[in-house]
Amino acid sequence: MRETITLQCGECKNRNYTTTKNKKKHAERLETKKFCNTCRKQTAHKEVK
Numbered sequence: 001m002r003e004t005i006t007l008q009c010g011e012c013k014n015r016n017y018t019t020t021k022n023k024k025k026h027a028e029r030l031e032t033k034k035f036c037n038t039c040r041k042q043t044a045h046k047e048v049k
């Protein structure tokens with residue numbers, strides 16, 4: 001069961017990425033380092049609804 005989620009930059013709050021995740025494997029909120037075009041650097045991106 002995979003669900004589409006949106007990843008939001010922790011610094012500028014831009015929604016830069018969408019991805020899917022397996023809810024059984026990752027029940028908690030996903031957090032990953034991604035390149036943000038607005039911040040122009042790698043930042044922590046968090047799952048948002």
Ligand SMILES: [Zn+2]
Pocket residue numbers: 009010011012013014036037038039040043
């Ligand atoms: Zn950003």
